[in-house]
Amino acid sequence: MPNQGAVTAITAKRLTLALCAAGVVGGAVGALAVNHNNVAAETAAAAAAAPAPAASVAPAPSVAPAPAATVTLPDFTRIAATNGKAVVNIRVVGGIKTGNRADVPSLPRNHPLYEFFRQFQDPRFGGGGGREAPVFGAGSGFIVSPDGVILTNAHVVKGADEVTVKLQDRREFRAKVLGSDARTDVAVLKIDAKNLPVAPLGKSRNLAPGEWVLAIGSPYGLESTVTAGVVSATGRNLSDGQVPFIQTDVAINPGNSGGPLFNTRGEVVGINSQIYSQTGGYQGLAFSIPIDVAVKIKDQIIATGKVQHAKLGVSVQEIGQDFADSFGLESPDGALIASVERGSPAERAGLKSGDIVRRINGQPIVSSLDLSSNIALSKPGEKVALDVWRDGKLVRIDATLGDANEKGRRAPQEELASNSDNSARLGLALRPLEPIERRQSGIASGLVIEDASGAAAIAGVEPGDVLISVNGRPVNTVGQVRDVVAKASKSVALLIQRGSDKIFIPVRIG
Template sequence: MNTKPKTLLLGAAASAVALSAPGPSASQAPINPPPAARAGVTSFAEIVERVAPAVVSVETKRQVAVRFPTIPGFPFELFPDRGARPPTAEGRAAGAGFFISADGYIVTNNHVVADATEITVTLKDQRELKARVVGRDEPTDLAVLKVEGRDFPYVSFSNAATPRVGDWVIAVGNPFGLGGTATAGIVSAYGRNIGSTFVDYIQIDAPINRGNSGGPTFDAHGRVIGVNTAIFSPSGGNVGIGFAVPAEVADRVTRDLIAHGRIERGYVGANVQTLTSEMAETLGLGARKGVLVAEVTPGGPGDRAGLQSGDVVLRVDGRTTENASRLTRAVAAARPGDRLRFEVLRDGAPRSLEVRVELRPSERELAGLPQQEGQPGDGPGARLGLAVAPLDELTRRRRELPPDITGVVVQSVDPASDAARKGLRSGDVIVRVNERRIARPSDLADAVAAASSSGRTSVLVFVHRERGRLAVPVRLIGAKDDGRPAP
């Protein structure tokens, strides 16, 4: 079903096979520091001294699109061919990670290493080692790296009781590229939903900033309880709201990545949403709980099994589905080829359907994004001279967008368009056009069509860019005096 902590700053393993994490070598045991609090005296010094050697800085190189000054005629002279792609240059980013085995396996965030052409990890003793990606998982934003060597200091994911809300935690990472830095705070909450289908995040107030992504969160006993992934920040810096992937999720995912290089999740091809009391009332279901099927992918497993839009899913394999997340995770936990029994209500009558689960496509495929950035053509943004794409979670993390931002991402700009002359650029997020809010590419097309049909020759495009918002009037291609044919 369908590098750096961010704003939000900033993407359950299906395998039922029991896997073993890489074990310690004979000469290296896992770090096991004592509790931080004794006899009413609290200090984290001894814990930090013991666990810090297992935490590394992660630096990456990647190719990024070059952004040019927005002055008239530039870069049109450099790129007279409308189909030409803008040049790229080498970009650098930094995050954090930590050893989970003595033989060199490192956990970090997917968004730290995604698309990296070169990865270097720096240890506490300042050794620099080249790393390779073992596996990445976009939905949980986790990745595993490997460096050559042995007898590395490492830490383990906690299998003990989780800290209570209010208990101390310690975050260690690489904020702003400064290197190993420890901060302390408390567990603020559990079960936070910040956009990932497969993770209920831990919220902490231990200060974490840009570059902390992928670093560990420790409890007061020095056990890893989470992987730092995101912060909520209107300013771009720490405001005391950080999020970590829980240890039980990170442990399962990293084990499967090490064993198989990827995570296989089940998929039935349906968009679902939690049935609210208002929805239940309109459907005549009273106080019944369940999950509403909003859309079924044509030709998908659910469609072939007879699942229909409007069905209310009550149980899957006998287990209740009180909300959309629970249903999605139940499907994701199934292996491709498994058969799941869906108990649904349709027109008030109960039905039972057997759905044969398939392999869940990648997040990029589910979002309908091309494998490479698009070009202006006949798409939803064509009359603005823009190629746009949905704002998926991977893009949200890379663009470091807060969770309340919805819209579409500009992938490329026709250099001969008014949008280019007005300064619109790749990476901008269009959140509104005139009076219409934009949530998907079709909204953009509808807004432009409505303006054109009412006789307007331009639209006011509201753009979110680098933690700010601006309004840009853009003349429609094909409008009077534009000097260009309509697409």
């Protein structure tokens, strides 16, 4: 948490700026009034000295200054008073095994103190292993149906033996965990109650950076705490691409987890989940799960008691300007497929390394997260239509998604002929794979990078990497590399095998 001095200094600075602005405006108005008085006096003197006009002329009407524009702030009090009734406090009790106490000696049964220690349930004297020690936790949640269905974070109730929900009217209920999903960090609870206040749900996909938002929760156990801020960004990828997080500057602290994020219409648009902090407290970077994601998880849990996630069976990378230049794209949008699992839905559909997914079911793919989250939030068996950029043109590929719990393996590369030479324009010294290297590494084709300098070294290519393709074209001879590079104008995309990983590296050659 920031120290009080820092907060005070910032506040004082803002007040000073506000007062300075007011002073400037007042000074300008005063000067304008003095000028009007001078003009009036000079006009009167001139009129007295001049001959009377033949006809009187009406004075020009004075022009009133334009009114200042007014800015209306959202009514947070209405949201807090009305929809805040659906926000709940969650207390959790769990148990963990405790180890043997190191400060107690091991004693034989005939020792005079054996019975004393046994009465204190030390596991070495009563048998049966370690004891359960209670662990307490707390968080927030919100009611989404009048019969007691509650949304919160999965990490709030993880490992819980008892979950207690406290309502705004101070009533408390024992809650049942209907289900939770660690991938999206969403959990669904149920309490035995009726006619409860409900938090209305909005659409998180309609959020825009700069929009006002409001959080209600129980930071550090302080129930019904209201904090506000703006949406800083949407579609943030924090971990494995399962959730496109909403980033805000709303003050979120431990205990806020699972609480609602409201828009100015009083609709829930997110579940407060994580913060970025070097101190453990609020530092201006808070992240919320989009309510669109949470509702999909909730519906699956209520219907089946579990959550299924789909998979396509590819690893993807971001498209930068270098990649866009390499693949002939007008803009750096899309998800670049780095590798395809053997036997996966992607392989069955015909997807290949070097393909760039530009749309899924007609929706644009701007970043790799758009593809990953869209697939992860689909169900196994669903069909998707992919618009893929391949060899300089768009092709349509239909795929039937698999189950994310199924494991796949990478497809081997096709066997190609090999030669020896180097590619000076890239700064690479290349040689073909030896038969023993192919057997040991499992790489069927490609060129070993013996040395990297110049543009390749700057891009991050390392000696020992294996070059598999250039701009999506498989290569096994330096001649093939040279042919592709000769046709490139600004940069090329190298598919590199490094250890067990395949990655695309853009190399500028212009």
